[in-house]
Amino acid sequence: MNKWLLLFLIILFWSAAGLAIFGFQQDQNYSATPLPNQVDRIISMAPNLTEILFALGLGDKIVGVTLDSDYPPEATKKPKAGTFWQPNIEAAIAAKPDLVITLGFTQQRNLAERLKRIGYKSLTLNIEKVSELFEAIRIIGTYTGKQSEANKLVGDISEKLDKLSALVGTKAKIRVLWVVQREPLRVAGRDTFINELIELAGGENAIGPTLHQYPPIGAEQVIACNPDVIIEPAMNPKNLAGQQSSALEYWLRFKNIPAVTNKRIYVIDGDTVSRLGPRLYEGTETIARCLRPELFAN
């Protein structure tokens, strides 16, 4: 018994010593909002955040981006702070940021937390819906003293989207199958922002409500959902025409669905529709052109 008592006492002493030396680290209260005129050095951890910052005129203040922030072209020249999935905290600190903006999923949220603990100001934004995009733009505007630019940007995009809605009208919705991956076959479900874009462009997701956002589906479901149009965001931004013809060949295996019989298979540029950012309208218009080319003949 004596040995265990001794062990217990040692544990107690060790814990007390640790508390005395290091203290309990309270979550530092660095989540306090920085004053707008103090934000001169910003790090953006996602390509759509980078686009938003540039669109608000904050391009000069960006001191760090992720590897895949490629739009606008000036963004590629900025110092890199890691990748979208693997942020590099050392690079982030070395850039001496006043504000670090991240998206809301775990890896990036963790980075924001870690930086907060060390004493940096960070901002975490969830951008998974169009409404969340608008709100994010406004929040960034508030943090950086660009409220009017933010409101203008949001207003611009909304106006263009409204005009597009009016153009496509409330006619019969076109059934769209949005294919993100061919093998195994994965499509965008109804709970995604892509679905929102499709609907804004006058379409309807051929797939019904599913458990997952990007469910894997089988051949049966492809036939059953009877899509009018199939859209694939391109892997490669080059040679879209070539990718389009090989896609047509690929989908021939589903002989009887309207999208194949009417040869309505489209491969479009991925960036404007995979990122929820300021080029939202461009992406939506591209989709609308696929769905109703006749409306854009002029």
Added chain:
Amino acid sequence: MQTKAMKELLTPRKLIIKIVSAAIVLVLVMLVCSLIGTESISMKEVFRGASKQAVVNPDYEIFVKVRVPRIILAAIVGAALASSGLVFQALLRNPLADPYILGISSGAGLGAVIAVISGINWTLWGRSPIALFAFAGALGTVWLVWFISRLTGKFHVTGLLLAGVVVNAFFSAVIMFLTSVAKSREIHATIFWLMGNMIEEDFFVLWMGAGCILAGILILFNISPQLNVISFSAEDAKSIGVNTARIHTIAFAVAAFMTAVAVSLSGLIGFVGLVVPHAVRLVFGPDHRQLFPLSSIIGAIFLVAADTLARVIIAPAQLPVGVVTAMVGGPFFLVLLVKFSKKVGWLG
């Protein structure tokens, strides 16, 4: 009369010399690795200390708040995994055992997945719910495996291994099931977390973690002579005066606890717990009085080095440290195996 054999034996003095030398190497490695990273920092700036003005001193911040805690964490986890791997190799009399052999990995994984699915957000002492649930999952699984194997009567190595295999398979299946039906996209984050990650922890957490591991190693050192006998033969152990049931329980509990702590701190990092004890045994022999201190220190060195490599090799991205331990550990171990098997004429 001093025979040649007696001269070659391990003595307390020789052991202390070996431990101190290894510890010195560890400190040197940690110092060197703290100077390596994707950002080059100058020690002069670091010594200037934390900046009091608006403009921070990034060199100091990076060094003290990112690199040093991370290196200390790698040392702690490396020591923990190496020691507990050694315990399982001794208890199961199997040089290919590792700390996860009895279902700890799937138990931790299940804990992590449950934490994410339940959407719990609060933190305890700054530890995220994933870490805590992984800890509980790991310990709970070990207890389950222990319990199941007791049903087969007494401490049978085969019973333990079988129970571990069954529990591992079952929990892995549950994890896959939950992952495929869960709506939460955070699930994918758990896979990432489980792959092994080293992030800076606050110093109190590191202090407590170090305390746990040190205590564990001391206890294991204390029962090393008995573990020598048990690793030799279970049947004989009792006749020699070793209370096998008691030693099994203590060693098992300590190893399980250390592994659970390691997993909760940094996810599942493979290879360290298998390769380091095995390699140390190849070089230094099977005496556990030597193996425990040396494996822990060398495990720490190995993981600190592996983590440093993981941090810089594909900059600006970070490689999961488990990838480095496997890719570096594997070939290194093969070389060691060939070189020392020839010299000693034994295998392990």
Added chain:
Amino acid sequence: MSGIIEIENLSFGYTPKSTILKNISFEVKPGTFLVIAGPNGAGKSTLLNLMCGMLRPSSGIIRIDSKAIESYKTEALAKKVAVVRQELTPVFGFSVFETVLMARTPYFNKFGFEGQADKRIVNEALQATDTAQFALRPLRNLSGGERQRVFIARALAQDTPVLLLDEPTSFLDLKHQVKIHDLLKAAQLEKGKTIVAITHDINLAAQYCDETLLLSKQSSSIQTERNYYIGSTKDVFSPEQIERAFGIRTFVGKVGQEKFYLPLGKFAKDISQISGKPNSNQPK
């Protein structure tokens, strides 16, 4: 006096239905060399395992130095009784010296290290079993017979008043068979050890041991029949007893003071000249 083994009404069965040992009682006085002999399956190893505390009796008591075996703590029992079983190949590369040193584990200091006395005892044990030249070699690299000698050395290093051995010389060559028996006899005579050994070699047993316990298989039909005989070797190993226990006719001859035992199998040469009787197993 230390090294007394008392067995009282011992019964044992591995399952509730089968009984291997039934109501066995005997005493082994200190400093006796007892041999346990008998056919396969009679329960010799079982009895040995009961005597060292590895198995629990179904009924009856075993006492070592007047204390019930169950009441001994593991370490204390190890200082009284040492066991030599069949040799094995260890998974890890312990050297011969390290292996024999394991016997001294109960005597290590509180830091887990051996003392000078322990090392000296190990050395003596190695010398006695003719294994000192292997001291630094890994046990795995030795032959079966050499390993067996190391295991015997380990039991000697345990320095106990009682030494139990389960067929200690079955893998050894003639020289070492004799040497080991010499060694055991010396341990008995010089150190007063109580030695209990299971052996299949009747001739060697007769030459070295004082008493013999002859175990026969438990016959289920005759419940009350005793299936063991214990007494001085020359009494127990009578031709009738041997035939009854092993089912083989044996010719017991005498040369001077030494008795020898010649089993008479089907192909044994005709010895009617000496024995005065025909070998009854020979074809007519």
